Amino acid sequence: MTRLRNRRRFGPARTASQERDGLIWNTRSKKGFDDTELKRMVQNGGAVLPDPLSLHCALLLTSMAPPSTAQHPKTADPDHDILDLLRERWSPRAFADRRVEPEKIRRMLEAARWTMSSYNEQPWRYVVASRHDDPEAYERLLDCLIDGNQAWAQNAPVLMMSFYKETFSGNDRPNRCAPHDVGAASAALTFQAKEMDLYVHQMAGIHADVARETYDVPDDFEPMAGLAVGYLGDPEMLSDDKKTAEQAPRSRRSLDEFVFGDEWEDSADVVANGSSR
């Protein structure tokens, strides 16, 4: 009887939610949720769970491994507290042979879209290719990378290349900040990727002339960097030197080496001697 009443309330369970395109879809609200969003909903507490999704969420909850105490060797050990996203992002060379869901690719590019830029020029452009969805387009993009990068980037299921427009669209004057702004857009894309368990490895090592010809790039645009995107893979797939780098801790200059006060190379008081005041 209760089951009958529930079925009347929720409709047949089969149609309440379904998996498509890497997302769990609530068929009534027509909204799709990915693993990250489902996990967040579970972590935020059952009260906010939409009913038809509660089964999936419960399943996720039970299948979620207990938090690991072991820290990944690439996780940063910062001197001052920063976002987990920033601590845990890094640039891998080993990627899993797993398709990146098109919706996740769109979300990465949407993050780039909403990046700030000088005069809101949005000088960035991207070429994108997914090996699982269009192997020919993927090969064309792979050919735009230098050999040293191709060797490992071919593990990545998605490749991108960033470009920037050298002049302002309104008056054709040089846009000094365009390379800065495409870098910022790619950083936003990278952090959005990490939020979805995806990793990005940018590459300066590209054949800009090949990219220019392959994509018929207009004269006032400049190829900037390649981006290899995917889920983490097994370092065993890499050559010995790259395997070592894949597991080595990340290192950085200290704040007092690049934050200056009164004079160039004179550390600002706020960062001198590891100050935490």
Ligand SMILES: Cc1cc2nc3c(=O)[nH]c(=O)nc-3n(C[C@H](O)[C@H](O)[C@H](O)COP(=O)(O)O)c2cc1C
């Ligand atoms: C614009 C840019 C260009 C890069 N070019 C290359 C490259 O051509 N080949 C490569 O293996 N890594 C490249 N990298 C990755 C850097 O070496 C890497 O970000 C740096 O060592 C810091 O490591 P992390 O990203 O893991 O913190 C590049 C990174 C950026 C942001």
